[in-house]
Amino acid sequence: MALQNPTPSEYIQHHLTNLTYGYHPENGWSFAHGAKEAAEMGFMAIHVDTMAWSVGLGILFCWLFRAGAKAAHAGVPTGVLNFVELMVEFVDKSVKETFHGKSNLIAPLALTICCWIFLMNLMDLVPVDLVPYLFMVSGVEYMKIVPTTDVNATLGMSIGVFLLIVIYSIKIKGVSGFVGELTLQPFGKWMIPFNFLLEGVGLIAKPISLALRLFGNLYAGELIFILIALLPFYLQWFLSVPWAIFHILVIVLQAFIFMMLTIVYLSMAHEHH
Amino acid sequence: MNLNLTLIGQLIAFTIFVIFCMKYVWPPISGALAERQKRIAEGLDAADKAARDLESAKSQIEDELKQARSQVTELVEQANKRSSQIVEEAQDKARAEAEKILMSAQAQIAQDAAQARESLRADVAKLAIVGAERVLGATVDQAAHKKLLAELAEEL
Numbered sequence: 132m133a134l135q136n137p138t139p140s141e142y143i144q145h146h147l148t149n150l151t152y153g154y155h156p157e158n159g160w161s162f163a164h165g166a167k168e169a170a171e172m173g174f175m176a177i178h179v180d181t182m183a184w185s186v187g188l189g190i191l192f193c194w195l196f197r198a199g200a201k202a203a204h205a206g207v208p209t210g211v212l213n214f215v216e217l218m219v220e221f222v223d224k225s226v227k228e229t230f231h232g233k234s235n236l237i238a239p240l241a242l243t244i245c246c247w248i249f250l251m252n253l254m255d256l257v258p259v260d261l262v263p264y265l266f267m268v269s270g271v272e273y274m275k276i277v278p279t280t281d282v283n284a285t286l287g288m289s290i291g292v293f294l295l296i297v298i299y300s301i302k303i304k305g306v307s308g309f310v311g312e313l314t315l316q317p318f319g320k321w322m323i324p325f326n327f328l329l330e331g332v333g334l335i336a337k338p339i340s341l342a343l344r345l346f347g348n349l350y351a352g353e354l355i356f357i358l359i360a361l362l363p364f365y366l367q368w369f370l371s372v373p374w375a376i377f378h379i380l381v382i383v384l385q386a387f388i389f390m391m392l393t394i395v396y397l398s399m400a401h402e403h404h
Numbered sequence: 405m406n407l408n409l410t411l412i413g414q415l416i417a418f419t420i421f422v423i424f425c426m427k428y429v430w431p432p433i434s435g436a437l438a439e440r441q442k443r444i445a446e447g448l449d450a451a452d453k454a455a456r457d458l459e460s461a462k463s464q465i466e467d468e469l470k471q472a473r474s475q476v477t478e479l480v481e482q483a484n485k486r487s488s489q490i491v492e493e494a495q496d497k498a499r500a501e502a503e504k505i506l507m508s509a510q511a512q513i514a515q516d517a518a519q520a521r522e523s524l525r526a527d528v529a530k531l532a533i534v535g536a537e538r539v540l541g542a543t544v545d546q547a548a549h550k551k552l553l554a555e556l557a558e559e560l
Contacts, residue, residue, distance in 0.1 A: 153408065170406055178410040185414065189421045196429040203436035205443055219433045236422075239430035243422045278414075283407060287414025291422070 139361050146259060146357045149178035149281060150273040164272065178281055185278035188250040192243070218246065225391060230398040237397055240295070244288070245390040251278045252349060252382030256375055259356045279349040279385075285342040292393050293338035299400040308403070337396050341389060348385050352378050529553055 137145065144166060151163040153176020162179075163169035169176060199215025208216055222242045230237055254277045266274040278284040300309040313330045314323045352374075359371045533553065 149410075151406075151408075172406075172408070174408050176406065176408040176410075177413055178408070181410050182413050182417070186417050189417055193421060193424050193429070196425065196433075200429045200432040203432045205436055205439035215433060216437060219430070220437065223434065223437075235430075236426060238434070239426040240422050242430065243418075243425040247418075247421060281410065283410035284414045286407070287411045288418050290411070291415050291418045 142361065143354075143357055145273070146263060147275070147280075147354070148273045149275050150180040150271060151176050152179050153177060162272070178275075178283060180273065180275050181278045181281040181284050184254060184276050185247075185251055185284055188254070188278070189247050192246045192250055196242075196246070218242065222390070226394055229391070229394045230401070232398070232401040234397075234401075236295075237394060240397075241390045241394055244393055245386050248279060248288075248345065248389050249383060249386035251284070252386060254278070255280070255349060255352055255356070255378060255382060259353070259360050277349060277353055279345055280353045282342065282346045282350075285346040286338070288389075289338035289342035292341060292396065296334075296337065296396050296400045299397060303401050304403060337392075341392055341396075345385050345389055348381055352381055529556055532556060 148166045148169065151169040151172065152161070153163065153169070153172035154160050155163065155168060155172050158168075163172060163176065195211065196215055196218075199212050202210070202212045203216075219242060222245055223238055226238045226241055257276060262276045263274045275281065297309075300312070304312065313334070314320075314327045316326060316330070318326055355374055356371065359367055359374065362370065533549075
């Protein structure tokens, strides 16, 4: 799709399409040209832009915090250590307020979620045309730089959380305890199928809601930036500046919500009913 | 909006980042934080202890000062007493000495007076004898009149 004077719908379509590499029934392993081909690839495809940006930002997070960890000492903190400690203490406080068990995983997990999602959300504040244009010039057709506007990214993380919920439930309560929790409440053993349906939906809803909340917020935010970008250039600042300022709140809040809900879900997995 | 392998890729990336964070990021930082917390607590404790020590040292100083003051007062009192005692003793001694001197002087005077009286009496007796010799024109026999002369001297 060469974008010479695109129509608004073409423009939006273009900005919402990932750079997809996958197995196409006709073309074999190749980059998809357009959303239609990407859809035809089905599951055997990968969003190269999402992966690259998210892994890059994850490495940035690891590098930054590793630098802090290497500099960590019990004396007076300086520089990057200050920031890293601030984040660690904030996360640690949030975890301790909600989660009362003992776990070496949950606090680092929460820290990773909070920082990584924040960094991915932060890409939303980069002007929507800038990076796609630069890649377009260098010959890459599609480039979506906000990984959290890709439902695969958010669902990938929330499935990770979901697996941890299941693992911890079984570890703490045993298989029978976990199964019992799913089937024997709220209505007792004569209503097992109904209980299972109810609790199963409740369990499945956790990762789905986690993923879709983050995805929905960021996708909507991105879409509005794209719509604003369709306006004449002399009007854009009038809308994009307030929206960007408001969005600063959204990106922090969504990262925080994802983290808090993860802690809450995992602390629920640790508790007996 | 297509679900595809990205999902798995993200899951793997997420797992790796979490494990990295768990292994290499969290422990040193939270360890350092805990260590610092401990140090600060120790520092505050030490400060408290030092304040308490200072307080007790102050009260000790106060006590010792009080004791020293009372000792000084006692000493001064003792000294005063002693000095008045010394003065009194000296006065007594002086008085006794004076009395003694007076007594000896009186005794000396009395003795001198007695001696003078004696010698006067002897002289008078001699004069009386000389007078009597002149009157009688004869020598008074000392031996014969010794008894008379002694009686005369007694009467004087």
